[in-house]
Amino acid sequence: MTPDRYYLGVDGGGTKCRARLRAADGTLLGEGLGGPANIRLGLDRAWSSILEATHAALAQAGLDPSIFPRLHVGLGLAGIVTPTDSIRTRAAGPAFACLAAETDAHAACLGAFSGRDGAILIAGTGSAGYALIGGRGHAVGGWGFEVSDEGSGASIGREAIRLALRAHDNLAPETGLTRQIRDRLGGTPAAVVGWVNDAGPADYGRLAPDVLAHAAKGDAVACSIISGAAKELETYIRHLHALGAPNLCLMGGLSAPLTPWLSPWARSLLVEPEGDALEGALLMARQAAPRDITQRPIAKSALP
Amino acid sequence: MTPDRYYLGVDGGGTKCRARLRAADGTLLGEGLGGPANIRLGLDRAWSSILEATHAALAQAGLDPSIFPRLHVGLGLAGIVTPTDSIRTRAAGPAFACLAAETDAHAACLGAFSGRDGAILIAGTGSAGYALIGGRGHAVGGWGFEVSDEGSGASIGREAIRLALRAHDNLAPETGLTRQIRDRLGGTPAAVVGWVNDAGPADYGRLAPDVLAHAAKGDAVACSIISGAAKELETYIRHLHALGAPNLCLMGGLSAPLTPWLSPWARSLLVEPEGDALEGALLMARQAAPRDITQRPIAKSALP
Numbered sequence: 001m002t003p004d005r006y007y008l009g010v011d012g013g014g015t016k017c018r019a020r021l022r023a024a025d026g027t028l029l030g031e032g033l034g035g036p037a038n039i040r041l042g043l044d045r046a047w048s049s050i051l052e053a054t055h056a057a058l059a060q061a062g063l064d065p066s067i068f069p070r071l072h073v074g075l076g077l078a079g080i081v082t083p084t085d086s087i088r089t090r091a092a093g094p095a096f097a098c099l100a101a102e103t104d105a106h107a108a109c110l111g112a113f114s115g116r117d118g119a120i121l122i123a124g125t126g127s128a129g130y131a132l133i134g135g136r137g138h139a140v141g142g143w144g145f146e147v148s149d150e151g152s153g154a155s156i157g158r159e160a161i162r163l164a165l166r167a168h169d170n171l172a173p174e175t176g177l178t179r180q181i182r183d184r185l186g187g188t189p190a191a192v193v194g195w196v197n198d199a200g201p202a203d204y205g206r207l208a209p210d211v212l213a214h215a216a217k218g219d220a221v222a223c224s225i226i227s228g229a230a231k232e233l234e235t236y237i238r239h240l241h242a243l244g245a246p247n248l249c250l251m252g253g254l255s256a257p258l259t260p261w262l263s264p265w266a267r268s269l270l271v272e273p274e275g276d277a278l279e280g281a282l283l284m285a286r287q288a289a290p291r292d293i294t295q296r297p298i299a300k301s302a303l304p
Numbered sequence: 305m306t307p308d309r310y311y312l313g314v315d316g317g318g319t320k321c322r323a324r325l326r327a328a329d330g331t332l333l334g335e336g337l338g339g340p341a342n343i344r345l346g347l348d349r350a351w352s353s354i355l356e357a358t359h360a361a362l363a364q365a366g367l368d369p370s371i372f373p374r375l376h377v378g379l380g381l382a383g384i385v386t387p388t389d390s391i392r393t394r395a396a397g398p399a400f401a402c403l404a405a406e407t408d409a410h411a412a413c414l415g416a417f418s419g420r421d422g423a424i425l426i427a428g429t430g431s432a433g434y435a436l437i438g439g440r441g442h443a444v445g446g447w448g449f450e451v452s453d454e455g456s457g458a459s460i461g462r463e464a465i466r467l468a469l470r471a472h473d474n475l476a477p478e479t480g481l482t483r484q485i486r487d488r489l490g491g492t493p494a495a496v497v498g499w500v501n502d503a504g505p506a507d508y509g510r511l512a513p514d515v516l517a518h519a520a521k522g523d524a525v526a527c528s529i530i531s532g533a534a535k536e537l538e539t540y541i542r543h544l545h546a547l548g549a550p551n552l553c554l555m556g557g558l559s560a561p562l563t564p565w566l567s568p569w570a571r572s573l574l575v576e577p578e579g580d581a582l583e584g585a586l587l588m589a590r591q592a593a594p595r596d597i598t599q600r601p602i603a604k605s606a607l608p
Contacts, residue, residue, distance in 0.1 A: 081494050141475070143493055147497075147500055158451060165447050169443075169543075171444065193447050193448055196447075239473075239475055
């Protein structure tokens with residue numbers, strides 16, 4: 001009898017990294033957590049976080065790194081943009097039975113559609129889309145809120161500030177939202193500018209719930225900002241669908257509050273994800289592994 | 305016979321500060337240059353620059369600081385936003401016969417219309433408007449390119465990058481401009497994002513001439529960016545006119561190239577400035593001075 005094969009999926013972002021270990025028959029053996037693993041933080045740092053999460057998952061299964069030669073690994077990591085990034089990442093890791101590395105969006109899309117064609121659109125602090133068509137990935141947007149990330153929380157917050165300052169200057173209508181935004185950021189335009197000087201995307205994004213709350217009450221400025229953001233997301237949805245994605249998962253903290261603002265057509269394309277990014281990374285590991293007679297599709301009941 | 309009065313006008317910005325000295329009859333006596341005098345850099349630094357420029361202007365006239373008790377001073381300084389800023393600025397300076405301090409926009413507007421009602425709109429790296437109506441100033445916009453400064457060079461450059469990335473993602477048309485912008489910033493979206501990470505308003509603003517050049521050749525994306533910027537400036541012009549400014553001076557590095565993109569109505573309001581910000585600061589000094597029998601309006605021939 002051949003020794004067991006193991007499959008490990010890793011989902012690594014800028015703040016943390018998660019690993020999930022499954023047996024060849026799909027049985028969940030363990031999960032683990034590690035530090036940040038965006039490869040822009042450096043490959044040493046990323047691999048240290050990946051191995052931290054891996055060791056924790058192995059420990060939960062009563063296993064240790066001696067199984068590495070039987071471990072098939074799939075990594076979905078933030079910061080992987082080009083094929084070269086993938087090659088460098090794999091070269092910097094230890095020896096496994098096999099190792100695949102793609103962007104975290106690829107893993108999330110694979111997991112959401114269990115490997116079938118589909119697309120995801122992330123609407124959180126930032127925004128980014130990814131479609132998987134016939135095994136090929138297509139990334140769109142997500143270049144950062146200064147010059148991209150339309151429809152994101154950061155974009156919503158920044159637009160709210162812009163209109164709050166225009167309202168102060170009598171260039172745009174003053175509403176409950178524009179007053180509240182100025183009040184929250186110090187009351188005067190000079191205080192608002194001081195706040196902006198130190199603000200990053202996450203700071204702008206933290207204003208999005210205020211805008212959503214005012215929009216829900218019919219505030220005209222808030223409604224125009226939120227419907228504008230929904231229109232931007234819809235541009236991405238139309239594009240991902242035109243690429244060939246029959247369905248789409250809207251993800252991220254703003255997916256639920258923004259969904260009702262989408263057109264009925266866009267909403268009709270939305271589906272819930274079947275699995276998470278870790279399941280996508282596990283699929284990558286299975287796809288990369290040499291064919292195995294014990295391999296079979298993961299039963300949906302085996303998903304978390 | 306009373307000892308001579310002298311009038312000094314100072315125009316201070318974030319990079320340099322200029323001073324102009326006139327006799328009571330308007331005769332030009334001297335000019336001088338100093339370092340940055342935006343009061344946000346600190347009042348010590350601002351005053352050190354102001355005095356550097358002042359001493360240089362006095363030296364050109366064969367005078368020295370012993371005339372300070374007969375010197376009437378007007379300061380137009382970047383960074384003065386509130387009356388408190390003006391009071392703090394004056395309190396930190398040496399003893400003059402009298403001392404007025406206002407924002408540099410106030411001095412520029414006073415100089416441009418020789419003290420009559422009017423407005424200025426600055427379109428350079430940033431954008432900002434200022435109207436002077438019956439002696440009262442009204443500032444509008446100019447809160448920085450992250451959340452304001454519509455129609456500015458920085459806004460034009462940032463929009464060009466945004467559309468260059470959208471063109472790469474097949475979300476917007478690809479033109480000569482979008483290709484050139486990506487090529488200039490490293491060729492790949494990843495390189496563009498790297499450039500954006502280190503970019504400030506001046507860096508974005510340096511892309512504006514490329515956009516203008518492509519717009520002049522009919523590039524569709526460039527034309528949409530530039531006509532959008534002109535529309536934003538026109539919103540300011542309409543607002544400043546509605547406040548009561550009969551005419552308007554468009555100033556800054558983008559005023560000449562953007563003027564042809566304004567509507568005939570907006571262009572019909574534009575006039576050339578009669579004097580510069582130093583003349584405005586000199587007017588502030590005269591207005592602040594106790595009435596003087598030798599005082600008379602500055603002859604236009606005395607202007608530079």
